[in-house]
Structure formats: C-alpha cells, structure tokens
Amino acid sequence: MTVGIVVVSHSSKIAEGAVELAAQMAPDVGLVAAGGTDDERIGTSLEKVLAAVEQSLVDSGGDGVVVLTDLGSAVMTAESAMEFASNPDAVQLADAPLVEGLVAAAVAAQGGAGVEDVRKAAEAVSFGSGPGPGGRSDLPEVHGQDEPDASGDFEIINPMGIHARPAAKIAGGLSGLDAEVTVNGVDGMSIMALMALAAGQGSSLHVEARGKEASKAVEYVGRLVKEGFGEL
Template sequence: MSVGLVIVSHSPKIAEGVRDLAAQMAADVTIVPAGGTDDGGIGTSLEVVMAAVESAQSGDGVVVLTDLGSAVMTAESVLEFLDDDARALVRVPDAPLVEGAVAAAVAAQGGADLDRVAADASAAGSAGTASAGGPSSGVATGTDAAGTVTQDEPGATGTFILINTVGLHARPAAKLAQALGGLDAETRVNGVDGASVTMLMTLAAGQGASLTVESTGPDAERAIETVGDLVGRGFDED
C-alpha cells in the first residue's frame, strides 16, 4: 500500500491528463482523477471529489491536488463531511497541480508517509527558484570526472556525465529521486535536493551534462554509487 492521490480540476480532461503523467512516475500508486461536475461539465463537484478520496484511500492516507481556487474550496468542503479519523488521513497541500502531482507521486512510490508526500507536493511550487549552481559546502571533495567515489567524513562526492539521449528529463529524474529517497543520506545533485524529482528537473541537464553529487549521512557512499550506477546505465533507456 501507499499514499493515494486525488487530482481535482475544473476540467475532466486536465484531471485525467495529470493523472496519466503522474502515473508514469509511480506505477504502484493509486491516482484518481476528480475533474468536472457530476455530468462531466466544467467545474467541480463535492460528490465527485468525495468519491475520489474514498477510492484513493488505502489506509496510508490521501493527498488531494487542486487547480483553481474553487477546487480548493471543494476539497476543503469534503474534509468537513469526513469524520475525525478519515479527516486525519487526508491532506490538501498548497501546491501546483502538475508539478505537485508528479512530486507527490514519486514520493508515494518511494514509500514516503502522508506528511512527506504532501510536503514534497508543496515544495514543488518553489522548485523554479532553486539554485542549479555548483556544489554546496561542507562535504568532502576529491572525485574525478570518470565517476570515482571518494568518502572522507562527513560525506562523499562523485561526478558523472549523463550519457542517455534526453538527459535528466522526467522519468530519469523520477528514478533518481526514488532511489536516493530510500537511503539514509542527504544528497544534492548540482546543488539541489536529489530526492526531489521537480528540483532535479529544474537542472535541465541534457546529454553530456556533468552531475556533481554530494552526500552526507550513513548511506552517503551508497548514494554516490547509486547515482553512478543509474547514470552509467543511461537510466535503462534505449
């Protein structure tokens, strides 16, 4: 089981499209579109959203992503109709619909709990302001361009060259974020959070781009090796 997602939009087609996109990153996560009114028109419906929340609930909680303001109001109205126990398992974060859904889906696929999934969705809203610059301070250096791993407390670093044709686009970013999110380490890739798919995508790193990876924590060396393995395999893309 995992945290489920509900996509609330005034347009049924938008809700379904966002669901389809997010599902590409998270095949095991239940993602339910809740777009339009009861008769399929443009708007939102309390009944449609309520049914979607119930459908997405597996026991680990549900994160509801919305588009425009009245969709937020509809989602919050649903909360008022739930009993206390059910309400405690639903979050409606302030997050962009598309970026938030992708980030939440990746977090849920990686086994994150309800609050972490909601937090990752919210963080996607500020991803565009992230620095895509060089490495941060406080982590050991000494890695060569071929991808040799160096570990020297308090962390490890590695430098790797993207070889897959389209670089660090959505699907490779999702694979990388999922892999790093499951480790006991704080890892940054070219200065951004390596466990955040949206932050990785802001790097716009194409084929031939260099990834400088810095990690601290018990699994720091493993994190560097994980990045090196995924990059070396071209993220298993043809």
C-alpha cells in the same frame, strides 16, 4: 498498497491528463482524477471530489491519501470533501502546483513513502528551496563561494538523458532529505529545472549538496545515474 493520490481540477481533461502523466512514472500508485462539475462543465464538484477521496482511501488500504488541486476554489472543495470523508485523519492536502507537485508525490509514493512524506515531496519540489509555503527555509542559503558539504560528478548513461521520469526520480528522492542540492547549478528538487538542463547521454551531472544529509543526497543522485534511472 501505496499512498493514494487524488487530483482536483476545474477541468476534467486537466485532471485526467495530469494523472496520465504521473502514472507513467509511478505505475503502482493509485491515482484518481476528480475534475470538472458533475455535468462536465468547468468547475469543481464536492460530490465528485468526495467520491474520489473515498475511492482512494479504499484503494490505498489504509496507507492514506494526498490531495492536490489547481486553482483556489478547488482547495475549498477539497477541504470540504476531507471534512466529510470517512477517515479525514488519513487525508492530507498538499500546498503545491498541480503537475510538478503531483509527479513528485507519485514518485515518492511509488518508492513506499508514507502519507506525510508524500505530501512533503509534493510541496518541496514545487516551491523549491527558498522560503515560502512548503519551501525549505530551514536550510542554509546557498552562496556562490560556499563550499558544499558533499559533491560528485556522474556521467549520464541512459540513452534519453534527463527527461521527465529521471527528473522526477531525482526531485522526488531529494525532497525527503535534509539537504539543499543543486545539479549543474539548478535546484535539484525542481523537476522543470532539471528537465531544462537538456542533459543527454554522455553529459555530466555535477551535484553539490549542503545540509545534514548532504552525502546521502549526492549518493542518491549518483546511484540513480549509474543505474541509468532504471531505463537500461
């Protein structure tokens, strides 16, 4: 079993599409879409979200459930569903943008992370390393002249380079470490920033990390790259 994830959106198509995307990167994770109203209009339904939460609680086998939402009123619906859930203590709401947070959470769950770490993975990659909700404001601010605590250079060997799945693996794994990481100068916990590098086969990733687990973070990225992100 893994931690289950529920996606709450005002649109059933958005919820289903987000689940479809995340499932490509985390095939063993139970992902449940709860979008739109009961009559398929734009909006949210307490009954539909509560049913999704209950289904996910069962499917997760006691490992817990993380809920992600899109717009503000969806948060209120999700919070209400959590209050009425059969095991509210096993359900956590992630303060994270829907798509990027969902992918990071799904990758973390696929790797066996617990419910709290799955929620933190969603929040960490979505808001980056700066201060603010879910941000890593406890970590030192990075300045251009600062020497990293650890660094490494790794050549990409998988044919497709850094597309969505490798970016999610990098960001999802780094989100659970006490380190601030950049990859070719961009936030290592931002899936979108990593994808925007457009780093193809044969190009190099320069990884710099600062913090208590800096060495572990660099080793983690290096291992993913050398294994071809599991795509070879």
